[in-house]
Amino acid sequence: MNRYAVRIGSVLALALSFQLGVFAFAGAAENAAYAYDGKRVVFETLVRTGGGPAVSADDAGLRQLVRNAGGSVTWDADNQYILVTFLGPTVISFAIGDAHYLIGSVSHPAAFAPFVRDAHAFIPLNDVLHALKLPPFSSSVAEAAPPTSSPAPAPISTSDVGPAPTTPPFATPMPSPQTDQLAQVTGVDAQTQPGSVTVRIGITGNGAYEWRRLRPPDNRWWIDVHTAKLATAPIDQTAGTLVSSVRVRQQSGDTVRVALSLPAAEQVDVTPGSDGITIVVSNRVIVAAARGTGTFGSIVTANASPLASPGASPATRYVPTNPNLIVIDPGHGGSDPGAVRGGLQEKNVALDVAKRVRDILVARGWQVVMTRTDDRDVFAPNDSAHDELQARDDVANSRGARLLLSIHVNSYVNSGPHGVATYYYKAGDMALAQSVSRRIASELGINNNGVIKDKLYVINHAVMPAALVETAYISNPDDFALLQSSSWRQKMAQAIADGIVDFTESN
Amino acid sequence: MRNSRVFFLLALLIAAAAIAWYFTSHRASPGEVTVYYTKVDGQSEIPWTISARPQQPGESAAAHAQYLVLYAASQAVAGPPSDVSAIRFPSGTHVLSASVDGTTATVDLSPEVNHPGEGALNESGEFKSLIWTLTALPGIDRVAVRVASSKVATLNGGSFELDEPLRRSDW
Structure with missing residues (x-):
């Protein structure tokens, strides 16, 4: 009995500390209520962005809204995505930095790219509501909520919405190297062969990259090129049947993100070189690995491999005598x-x-x-x-x-x-x-x-x-x-x- | 009180194991198998679904699994109908025997498979067909290959390696 009491106490303490954390975090956030179908929820972490209202995946109001619809919300910090899952199953998936979201396997443009602030993932509220076939959150449907730990905010109105930011508005500022030290992402070339697509990211200069795959059934892959500037306009292109889209964006001040959406689970090999990074998508093997890092330019390394066979396990770099x-x-x-x-x-x-x-x-x-x-x-x-x-x-x-x-x-x-x-x-x-x-x-x-x-x-x-x-x-x-x-x-x-x-x- | 809890948990565990055994051993036998034939590009597969004998009354699950492996392997080695363009095993190649041990199927092929005039395309395509077919069967995730009842390191033509069980991820 005492043991259970201690456990329950721990859970309550954890919940209390979490709530305090949310309130402390929500300095720039607002409480706003949303009424629909005779129900009412309060978003406690609502923030305004140029692309529309954003709400944390941890938000109690959001979770209540989703729960009312028979679903649940998951924020996977390791893989940087947010899943809204319903029985059926239907999955709405958002990925940090990707201005698209998926309903099942169908891609939709998002109001803005989800972003992370202080370890909390913020997603476009109206996209969630749209996916749930609910009216958008706006001044016409929002009502002021009673304050919790801060004064009640004014409801968001369209006049509050400014121009869409090109980068996540609340991304943690990172010390940036001088512009002339940044590698330049010069473009993307996609070549389709029978059974495979080779996507080559042209990069001048040296730098590091990391790649990750979202958890199945989400077949999106990211390659973040660090200490790099995108030397071209943002890129959106298709690359045959194996790759639905290739998108390249300046993710932050010194990171360029290449996002690949695949219609199905395919093998993806990421290989660095002196002049960029080559990604080969092929329909031969489905890999188990989910992430890797490496460097490109004058020093080329890769410390993880998506190849799953024993002969191709995560590579340790061979040093010839x-x-x-x-x-x-x-x-x-x-x-x-x-x-x-x-x-x-x-x-x-x-x-x-x-x-x-x-x-x-x-x-x-x-x-x-x-x-x-x-x-x-x-x-x-x-x-x-x-x-x-x-x-x-x-x-x-x-x-x-x-x-x-x-x-x-x-x-x-x-x-x-x-x-x-x-x-x-x-x-x-x-x-x-x-x-x-x-x-x-x-x-x-x-x-x-x-x-x-x-x-x-x-x-x-x-x-x-x-x-x-x-x-x-x-x-x-x-x-x-x-x-x-x-x-x-x-x-x-x-x-x-x-x-x-x-x-x-x-x- | 503590002992009764232990017994209760033990009983629960035994019941769960019994239920698991029941469902795995009485799983409906597949009435068909899928045989994969490798296209001449060496990369992609042509799936063919063929009927298979269901598990017979009195036939153990292990015996039926062994039958399925022998049947599916024989179909893969025989190749598709002659009007279908696919990589084929060398003429005369046939399955001598097949067995299952855990998740590994072992297939013994006749010596005709070791054809010195074959190249990498042939050998890779042949074994891709065999391995993809057998690993599509329930519970099989790797395939060991023997040639004329002996373990061989490689084939002579394209030097395809056979000394370890093959998986789909080898392609």
Whole structure:
């Protein structure tokens, strides 16, 4: 009995302290009553903004209003969103800094972006009322409420509403760096490929970012770019079926927010680089991770990854003991010819292209080790695939190389598929694969099948960033002709080498 | 008084466990399974819903789960009808056996699957089809693959890795 009494007392004390906190906080807030359908609630934390009345998600009046409609209000400070949930279920979700809200999965423009003041989340009251199919809060329906701890405020009228602010009006002021120290967000480019969308945020300068995903079923993602200025007008665009919208805003004085709304739960990979941040949305895997941070510019790091598989768990940055050493792995060799068509063997094409890549990189001052320099097995003739592939990884792993790149020729059972594809598996591989794929796409006129995640042994067991390029399909007549061309192999080698160098400059 | 509370809680726990067991063991057997075939782009899947034998009277849940895994795996390996464009297992590949241990299904494939002329597209697409199909079954979240009753590290063609059970997140 005493134990329960203590618990109840604690709860009452907590409630009392919370109320005192609200009253202390509500210095600039107002009490205003709202009458509807014969009911009446009092908003104790009402504040006026340029976009209309705002009310705290903690507000007792708001909670009473929602409760009367059979719902509840949740403020998730960690994920920075507010949910109004009804049985059914119907969810109205607001996200801090996002001037849109969702009813179910349908996006609606909000009167203003919800904001946080002193750890309290403020949301557009009239949007909530609109979602509940109630009349808006205005002077015509508001009535003065009796004071609680402060004099009764005047009801809000439209004449009190000023121009809409471009930033949250009550955001805590943060010391801002000099404008010339801020990175510049120069724009957003969205490219749609089959099964994926690549959104590239162009940034000049150095800085840090953080990303987070709202809790399912809300499929919104934010990437906050800190110490940055938006160098363009606010951006609103669509990006194919996988990304409903991409919005870019100056969130605060030195933070630019990129908000992605997805119509469904998709995999989102966020990769920093020297010239910005690349976000790849693909319909392959649904990730478990909800947030991450990193830096872009001259120092690129990422301390979290949305990839959920063991090989791609939150990345710890690989530090090579030989940062100037690159390992090139020509696929197959010796007793293993790889794919064969006519007199053309994969092992010979791979070796030739690999040698060309080596020569280009060496000419640029890199140290290059090849897993084989002639037609032979790396481990032993007629060995197992495991032993052979592990021997190739051992070449790179034992030397502490900067990266490993494996070169192959693809094959299919018919002549349909064609073009190049770059494979990765671990989280740390993706940036390398993207760099190489980008160069191949821009320097060769071949069909680019893009960057593909695949559990290939040689890249999975390399401790450093690793990628595998399937240069072309030996089974396709057009690709077959290209593979036989010395000049095309040289172009492919140049593109691969350029991609490798791009990666090293940003990682 | 204290002892009676403990007994009451214990009885409650046992009752909850019994109810949970009842509902899981008497869950309605699915009358169909979804087989996923990988499109030739290697990325997306074509779902095919096919009928499956429901759990028979006297057949244990474990035996039925094993049947479903064998049936669904066989359908995935056989591929879709010939007029459907999809990545297919090498000709002659078939399922030797299938079993279930906890949330892991084990599928033993015939040696034809290890085709040296195959590339990354083939191998990745084949196993994506198999793994997506089996992990769509209730209670299965990973699939171990054996080839001719042996554990293999990789396949010979595209060097797709098979030494550990595969999950959907491997793609």
